[in-house]
Amino acid sequence: MNVMNASQLSSEASVIEALRRKGYRATSQRIAICRFVLQSREHPTAQRIYSEVKKLHPTVSLATVYKTLQVLRELHLVQELAFAQTETRFDSNAEAHINVVCLRCWSVSDLDGRFAREIAARAASRIRFKVTGQRFDLYGICDKCAVRKKTFHKQNQQDIALERHIP
DSSP: OOOOOGGGGOSHHHHHHHHHHTTOOOOHHHHHHHHHHHHOOSOOBHHHHHHHHHHHOTTOOHHHHHHHHHHHHHTTSOEEEEETTEEEEEEOOOSSOEEEEETTTOOEEEEOHHHHHHHHHHHHHHTTOOOOOOOEEEEEOOHHHHHHHHHHHHHHHHHHHHHHHOO
């Protein structure tokens, strides 16, 4: 199977070729969707992709976004990140890596793939397991949300102190 990565699909010609190989017309809308998703490092939702592409292509439909994302998944160019508590995100980093997910704002960041590759290699050798794919997520609270909570907590404490002194 000839699997391309996102960097190989950086040119418009490559996007067109990949779509046509899958039997899809390479419309300007589909090309714009591919371009946005493959260049994004923020792990966008389908709705976010739709909103951004709609600015340049007002007639694009959400169905076209979902169908194009399906094609990108079939080409192994995008990984679907489904989370029970929030919208599905799409990750154009096709290399083995760890997704770091904030449980407050639901931001997703990529962590060096060296750790994910090491875990996959250990699993493969210890239990004679052929790894055909991976998804490794770490959950916690990002710095921005941690600072916001501290600031909110501090402001809340100040408000309570002020209320106690109000006659």
